[in-house]
Amino acid sequence: xxxxxxxxxxxxxxxxxxxxxxxxxxxxxxxxxxxxxxxxxxxxxxxxxxxxxxxxxxxxxxxxxxxxxxxxxxxxxxxxxxxxxxxxxxxxxxxxxxxxxxxxxxxxxxxxxxxxxxxxxxxxxxxxxxxxxxxxxxxxxxxxxxxx
Numbered sequence: 274x275x276x277x278x279x280x281x282x283x284x285x286x287x288x289x290x291x292x293x294x295x296x297x298x299x300x301x302x303x304x305x306x307x308x309x310x311x312x313x314x315x316x317x318x319x320x321x322x323x324x325x326x327x328x329x330x331x332x333x334x335x336x337x338x339x340x341x342x343x344x345x346x347x348x349x350x351x352x353x354x355x356x357x358x359x360x361x362x363x364x365x366x367x368x369x370x371x372x373x374x375x376x377x378x379x380x381x382x383x384x385x386x387x388x389x390x391x392x393x394x395x396x397x398x399x400x401x402x403x404x405x406x407x408x409x410x411x412x413x414x415x416x417x418x419x420x421x
Contacts, residue, residue, distance in 0.1 A: 292416030349409030
C-alpha cells in the first residue's frame, strides 16, 4: 500500500566542514585584503555535509541559522601581527570576528543569518603582516566552519 505524505517542511540538518591541511595567511598590501580559506573536507560527524569549492553548502532553508568558524593559527614571526576572520553567505559578509594579535591564537567568528538550501558558506581571513615569510598559518587541527 503506498504512503502519501502531506504538508510539512524538510527539517534543517546541521552541517560542518573541517580544514584539510595548513594554510599560510596570504599577504598583498595589508589588512584590507581578504582571502578565502581553501581546502576543506565534509565533516563525517555531520551527515549530509557537502563541500563545494572552498565552502560549505547549506542543506535546507533556515531562519537565523547559527554559522560559526574556528581557525587556530600558529607559526608567525612578529608578535605584533594582527589577524581576523569573517563569514560569508553566497559572497555577502554576515559576520566579522575580533582581530587577534600575535603569532598564534584562534580566530573565531559567529553570525546568525537566514540561509537557503544550496547557499555556500565561506570563511575569509586577513593579516597586517607585510612579509610573506612572517605570516602565520591556519592549522588543520581544530579548524572548522559549522551551520547549526
